[in-house]
């Protein structure tokens with residue numbers, strides 16, 4: 001194979017990873033802008049009415065999120081694969097083509113969302129415009145493209161490990177990628193029976209975020225702990241196995257917490273309630289693991305921003321997914337909270353805490369090497385930038401979560417408990433002053449987060465550029 005034009009010092013997979021990270025960061029900014037518009041439409045319902053309706057802004061907001069997180073994950077795996085395998089990447093050209101195909105598909109899909117906002121739902125709209133499944137609305141042609149790109153990705157990663165060497169981390173990682181791609185197939189067919197349709201759709205959404213993505217970030221975190229604080233591989237791998245067993249043990253049947261009220265058999269109340277109540281356990285294990293590892297080392301961290309974001313990840317995952325998920329997972333409680341801002345409160349903290357954080361940590365790992373393996377510790381210039389974005393994003397996320405939780409609590413009370421889940425109950429909850437105030441607070445914290453995101457982009461573009469710090473040696 002001809003040697004590609006290289007960015008100095010980066011391995012082949014890392015060259016591809018940089019592209020994924022760059023695209024991810026742009027989509028992250030887009031997600032925030034659409035989030036702000038959606039939030040504003042709660043306060044000013046006529047804002048952009050019939051130009052960019054709420055359902056479209058919301059769809060672009062959450063689709064951009066899913067796609068950029070996936071871009072970030074693929075970048076992260078490309079980033080670490082060669083170090084972990086001890087060999088050069090297999091299929092560099094193919095991987096590059098995959099990146100461009102995916103990027104162009106995403107751009108076309110979003111443009112079509114924005115251009116064709118209303119119209120009948122037919123077989124052809126399913127193929128070319130919108131599949132109508134929350135979070136994964138992409139039309140079927142794009143689904144097929146995504147699966148093809150995932151297959152290339154899977155081949156590249158598995159073949160690189162086979163050429164080099166396998167490890168505990170890489171074994172778990174490759175099996176997990178297979179499961180992640182496999183589950184996506186469940187979201188590709190369509191049924192006119194809404195219960196059946198929702199039944200399969202949850203396989204993608206729930207089994208991604210509560211099983212396969214969690215395992216993927218556990219692998220990235222395991223690698224990250226070895227890299228940033230020199231944790232012992234043996235200990236990290238043992239933890240990984242325990243966490244994966246617990247994660248799949250509780251997360252797979254935990255799926256039942258989405259089957260409470262959609263027309264599935266009643267046994268799901270028991271199964272879902274029981275297993276999803278166990279789901280926080282692996283998240284506690286992950287938290288203890290990271291704190292334990294950090295505590296047993298003479299911490300000499302070579303990348304402060306990355307390490308700070310790894311820490312934000314373990315706490316965010318525990319709080320957002322574990323605690324906020326647990327709040328509403330028992331059917332007796334979910335009866336009141338289902339479909340209120342309570343879910344949005346959990347959705348924001350979980351996605352942010354578990355997945356945004358670890359992606360940002362990986363961006364900082366990458367940028368460190370890109371700038372020539374500079375030490376990113378206390379000697380770094382313009383430290384205020386990464387610190388400001390860290391604070392704005394995390395304070396914003398927590399603030400928004402609390403605002404939405406208050407709104408959800410008010411809805412559960414006024415609409416459900418008092419209003420008996422009627423339409424008039426719904427409207428009196430929407431008109432309640434607590435609800436309206438919460439929507440304003442959400443907006444304020446959303447602005448903080450958006451400013452934080454732009455700060456982050458700025459920092460990543462500039463950090464370490466003018467640094468005369470000594471180059472440190474990676475292991």
Ligand code: HEM
Pocket residue numbers: 134209210257258276277279280317320321322324325326328329330334337338339343344346347348350351354355
């Ligand atoms: C990082 C992991 C997780 C993420 C990203 C996540 C995200 C979400 C999101 C976005 C929703 C709203 C779905 C919708 O649009 O209807 C949701 C619903 C839900 N989540 Fe999670 N979640 C995670 C982990 C958990 C865990 C560990 C639990 C249980 C302990 C849990 C329990 C629930 C429940 C019960 C609902 C249903 C709310 C309802 O429809 O009434 N989640 N989750």
Ligand code: HEM
Pocket residue numbers: 032035036037038039040042058061062065341343344345347348351352356442443445446447449450
């Ligand atoms: C990294 C940051 C963010 C993440 C991970 C995120 C994630 C999500 C998720 C998962 C949902 C679906 C929730 C559900 O249906 O339960 C959602 C909806 C929404 N988000 Fe965000 N979001 C972020 C930032 C923002 C910002 C900055 C705003 C601005 C105010 C915002 C406003 C909204 C609004 C208005 C909705 C619709 C909620 C509804 O349907 O009631 N988000 N977001």
Ligand SMILES: [Fe+2]
Pocket residue numbers: 206210254255257258
């Ligand atoms: Fe779930």
